[in-house]
Amino acid sequence: MSGISVELESHLSGEITTHCFCWIIRRTDKVVFGFTDHDRTLLIDGVSCEPQTGLSASEAASALGLSVDTAEIEGALSSLAISDGDIERGAFDGASVETFLVNWAAPEQHTLLRSSRIGTISRSGGRFVAELKSSSVDLDKIKGRRITRQCDAQLGDHRCGYNGAAQKGTVVTVLSDREIVVKGLQPPDGNWFRNGKLTLANGGMNVVLAHQPYGEGIRLSLRDAAIPDIMVGDAFALTAGCDKSFAQCKAKFGNVANFRGFPHLPGNDAVYNFADGKGNFDGGPLVR
Known part of the structure; x- marks a missing residue:
């Protein structure tokens, strides 16, 4: 192993080892947390790693070349540092995670196994699974714009230019x-x-599936259970729904001049329509 101290290498070569894993999570807002699967607090690089948090790590898959290495951290929401509300509002999105192999009998003997970034976080039954990705994931990021039929702007932003998208x-x-x-x-x-x-x-966010009059107010049906819980008197902002299509941009918002897609480009459907003879190929626009 590279980067391992002589003392730790000697310890790992012995017949009996006293090692554990520690994770240091560094959020994008500069907040730092430490966790370990050992039963007492360990100090790693100046960070106190909290014991018995219910965290456990899966097997880490590493690969040569430019492919993205992956691993997972799974655990219960038993630590006061990781709350369901923080996960819901995206506080841990994009956070870096440093995984250490530590000799818990002598914590100064430790080595950094990998440095990853939190990708997708899923929750189920009071537990969470955080997918960790290596820095190679940056190579998969889209630079510039995609040429698609759908609009790639967000409703109401400076590229969309539509005013009145949100109501309070x-x-x-x-x-x-x-x-x-x-x-x-x-x-x-x-x-x-x-x-x-x-x-x-x-800080909570949700998606409205439907709305209808309800007495003197409006009843909203939400996609997900609210986290944190919604309380009477809570203020909110609600944006209009937009499916990114040219037709809705024109009919619903009257904002065709700022549409950020390419609806006139023919796709595979145009090829299929030509083959079955049902398409209209008079040279006119695909959308109006």
């Missing part, structure tokens, strides 16, 4: 973890906020 309101009733009644919204029609983004003042 207040929660007046909580019917369930996915149903709330709000006031302050004035949707032009019954599908205006469908698939719109709901951003709560407490």
Whole structure:
């Protein structure tokens, strides 16, 4: 192994070893956490690694060349440092994770096994699984723009240029973890906020599946159970739903001049239409 001290290498070569794993998580907001699968606190590079957090690591897959190395950290949300709300609001997205092999009997004997970045985090039944990716993942990032039929701008941003995409309101009733009644919204029609983004003042985010009048307010059906819980009186901002299509940009928002896609490009469907003889190939535009 490269980068291992003589003392740690000698220890690992012995018949009996006292080693464990430690993880140091460095979030993009400069907050640092330390965890270990040992039963007591270990000090690694000046960071106290919290014991018995329920964290465990999967086998790490490494590869030569430019492919992306992967691993996973799985654990229960038993540490006060990692809350379900922090995961939901993306506090750990893009955080770096340093994995150390440590001689817990002599913590100064440790070596850095890998440095990764948190990718996808999934949650189920009070547990979470964080996918770790090597720095090679940067090679997969898209630089510039994609040539697609759909718009690649976000509704209301400087490239979209549409004004009035968001409305503000207040929660007046909580019917369930996915149903709330709000006031302050004035949707032009019954599908205006469908698939719109709901951003709560407490940091929570959600997607609205449907909305309909409910007494003197509007009933919102949410895609996910709210984390943290939505409370009566919570303020929020809700953007209109946009499916990124040319047709909706024209009919719903009247913003065709700022459409950031390429809807006139023929795709595979045009080839298939030519083959079955059902397509219209008069030289006119694909969309109007």
